Amino acid sequence: MANETFDQTMMFLAKAEDELATSDILRTVYEALKEKGYNPINQLVGYLLSGDPAYITSHKNARSLIRRLERDDLLEELVRFYLESHDEEKAQ
Incomplete structure (x- = not known):
């Protein structure tokens, strides 16, 4: 039974320490x-x-941070946040 665990491939996904979310960079x-x-x-x-x-x-280090992101990713984040926050307001 112990050998069964070694027959499977495990996947490890780690976020790099210096990798920040788009929203964190914008803030x-x-x-x-x-x-x-x-x-x-x-x-x-x-x-x-x-x-x-x-x-x-x-x-x-704001200039370096923002240059890590593509401008279209920044725009996507901004539009998503705007629309989702307005959807929440309408639901209340």
Whole structure:
């Protein structure tokens, strides 16, 4: 019976320590922009429209963090959050 467990292939999925969720990166970038006195919404929109990382401060490593993500993934996260939060409001 003990040999039966060795006959099966086990799958191990681990999240890298430095891998952050899209929402975590957005929150970090938002806070970094806010701390530096920028309007975070305007700066993020500028980045999303142009792709120019100069819209994002390097404070708190925000520029490097946001560049880990594809802009379409960021937009998808934002649209999903917006629509899901509005669905919840209507349900109440």
